[in-house]
Amino acid sequence: MKILVTGGAGFIGSAVIRHLINDTSHSVVNVDKLTYAGNLESLVSVTDSGRYAFEKVDICDANEVKRVFEQHQPDVVMHLAAESHVDRSIDGPGEFMQTNIIGTYTLLEQARSYWQNLPENQKANFKFHHISTDEVYGDLPHPDTHDGELPLFTETTAYKPSSPYSASKASSDHIVRAWHRTYGLPTVITNCSNNYGPYHFPEKLIPLMILNALDGKPLPVYGKGNQIRDWLYVEDHARALVKVAAEGQVGETYNIGGHNEKQNIEVVATICNILDELVPNSRSYKELITYVEDRPGHDMRYAIDSTKIKNDLGWVPEETFESGIRKTVQWYLDNQEWCQRVQDGSYQRERLGASS
Numbered sequence: 154m155k156i157l158v159t160g161g162a163g164f165i166g167s168a169v170i171r172h173l174i175n176d177t178s179h180s181v182v183n184v185d186k187l188t189y190a191g192n193l194e195s196l197v198s199v200t201d202s203g204r205y206a207f208e209k210v211d212i213c214d215a216n217e218v219k220r221v222f223e224q225h226q227p228d229v230v231m232h233l234a235a236e237s238h239v240d241r242s243i244d245g246p247g248e249f250m251q252t253n254i255i256g257t258y259t260l261l262e263q264a265r266s267y268w269q270n271l272p273e274n275q276k277a278n279f280k281f282h283h284i285s286t287d288e289v290y291g292d293l294p295h296p297d298t299h300d301g302e303l304p305l306f307t308e309t310t311a312y313k314p315s316s317p318y319s320a321s322k323a324s325s326d327h328i329v330r331a332w333h334r335t336y337g338l339p340t341v342i343t344n345c346s347n348n349y350g351p352y353h354f355p356e357k358l359i360p361l362m363i364l365n366a367l368d369g370k371p372l373p374v375y376g377k378g379n380q381i382r383d384w385l386y387v388e389d390h391a392r393a394l395v396k397v398a399a400e401g402q403v404g405e406t407y408n409i410g411g412h413n414e415k416q417n418i419e420v421v422a423t424i425c426n427i428l429d430e431l432v433p434n435s436r437s438y439k440e441l442i443t444y445v446e447d448r449p450g451h452d453m454r455y456a457i458d459s460t461k462i463k464n465d466l467g468w469v470p471e472e473t474f475e476s477g478i479r480k481t482v483q484w485y486l487d488n489q490e491w492c493q494r495v496q497d498g499s500y501q502r503e504r505l506g507a508s509s
């Protein structure tokens with residue numbers, strides 16, 4: 154298949170493309186605007202494969218998106234392009250509304266017109282895979298304040314987004330479902346929990362903690378650090394996404410999660426323990442932990458029930474949190490030049506999203 158991947162220069166998109174080129178025979182067209190979060194350096198290992206093409210295109214630009222469809226004739230679209238950082242969405246929600254809502258709408262419209270004109274056999278096999286987040290469901294009861302069984306997000310959990318980011322992703326999910334129901338566009342949606350792993354932009358919790366610790370800088374933990382996320386190693390997510398793109402049932406939604414509920418403070422402490430072992434210092438890195446003002450509207454707990462993708466498509470994660478976080482810390486130790494280059498000029502690990 155020829156797969157059009159949007160946002161392929163980002164954290165998850167680049168993992169998807171590396172997986173597609175290294176482990177399958179599919180070819181890829183990467184459509185990316187290259188915002189601060191997009192780095193073609195994350196793709197150097199696949200660019201000369203002969204099955205990879207890059208288009209620097211904004212998904213909000215209908216004419217350019219149309220040209221890309223006509224020129225490359227994809228069989229499948231995997232739509233990952235988005236503004237993705239909650240803290241940035243608090244500081245400046247406009248870009249999130251533009252890319253995540255208008256961009257998804259623009260891509261859907263161009264996909265629809267391309268799909269409608271395909272020959273019957275290609276039309277029957279075409280698929281538009283929209284990649285979304287568990288944050289659309291809002292937050293779940295937290296063990297500190299809830300007695301009894303703790304619920305998980307399922308594919309039928311009602312949407313209740315809390316941040317400008319999650320609200321824009323929820324909107325895009327609704328628009329994708331409407332294009333399936335109204336126009337019959339063959340769509341499939343996945344909602345995934347927090348990812349971590351190599352090539353993660355250093356503004357997100359795990360790379361920020363690793364890099365600050367190595368520089369001897371404070372490790373800023375929001376609020377009490379007791380917020381729970383369900384962590385999934387990015388390469389496990391990439392494998393799940395390619396499975397859904399190839400085998401997922403049209404019209405369906407699949408939740409993807411790692412069965413790894415951890416409080417943020419546990420994640421930070423684990424990173425410190427690994428660094429204490431790999432790069433020992435006179436004092437433990439834990440002494441750098443600093444509690445800072447919480448994020449406005451911060452969701453307390455996310456956790457995914459991924460029974461459906463396991464039963465229907467046979468996907469389960471390969472990494473445990475312990476194996477994945479160790480690989481991740483090692484990757485950042487081995488790739489500090491990448492970290493330096495992607496931060497140059499744009500982001501210097503300052504606090505984002507503190508203002509309500």
Ligand SMILES: NC(=O)c1ccc[n+]([C@@H]2O[C@H](COP(=O)([O-])OP(=O)(O)OC[C@H]3O[C@@H](n4cnc5c(N)ncnc54)[C@H](O)[C@@H]3O)[C@@H](O)[C@H]2O)c1
Pocket residue numbers: 159160161162163164165166184185186187188189190191192210211212213232233234235236237238252256284285286287322344345346347348349354
């Ligand atoms: N990171 C997570 O933990 C997580 C979890 C679940 C779902 N998701 C979803 O997965 C997708 C990818 O997330 P990520 O963490 O890789 O994000 P990212 O911010 O690392 O990458 C986003 C990519 O999209 C590109 N992009 C942004 N605006 C664009 C536009 N207008 N036109 C074309 N390209 C544009 C950027 O240049 C970048 O390469 C997003 O849709 C996100 O909502 C992320």
